[in-house]
Amino acid sequence: MSNLQAKIKTDSWINATWSEYIQITENSDYQKAKFYYNKGKFRIEMSPLGNDHASDHNIITYAINLYAVVKGINLNGKDNCTYRKTGYQDAQPDLSYYIEDTVDAVPYGTSIISLDEFSPPTLVVEIANSSLADDKGEKKNLYEDLQVKEYWIIDVNKLEIIAFAIENEGSHRIRESQVLPKLEIALLEEAIRKTRQTNHSKVGLWLLEQFQK
Incomplete structure (x- = not known):
């Protein structure tokens, strides 16, 4: 050792x-x-996370939670939670969500979430600054193996979201979420761009108006 x-x-x-x-x-x-x-x-x-990473983390968290509330989608979210398949895989995504059928899959009092016992999260999100290449490579392979249903990468520098639907141990790009039905990835990208021009409260109000249409 x-x-x-x-x-x-x-x-x-x-x-x-x-x-x-x-x-x-x-x-x-x-x-x-x-x-x-x-x-x-x-x-x-x-790696130090910095202002951009932290700010995008915050607005994406807010957007996902707000969309679920407005659309009546059952959701439980987690920050930096550890998911473990003993002997094989371990992950600590920036954000993760259990949605609808698995919303209450993990009881309070659980520390590390054992995927030998509990189902994997429905949606995983990584906020990528210096880690972008790895988020698109080995981590994507990891989340495919863990059988999450959807994986998003937030590119802090390009202000874009690379989203994948995962099935049959593989994945493909999507521009509309399947686990948060009818949520367009482009709308979230626009929200991120707006944070470079104004504060989160104003962006949040804009998101609310969009989600209520």
């Missing part, structure tokens, strides 16, 4: 056994890190 510890490079995928990975997650040096594991490789994210 000491050799692995010496070679750890954050924000990169590193080969390791599951037991080695778990030991790394318990290391106090990485208390503020995010962890991912997929079939013999792990990644530690320590």
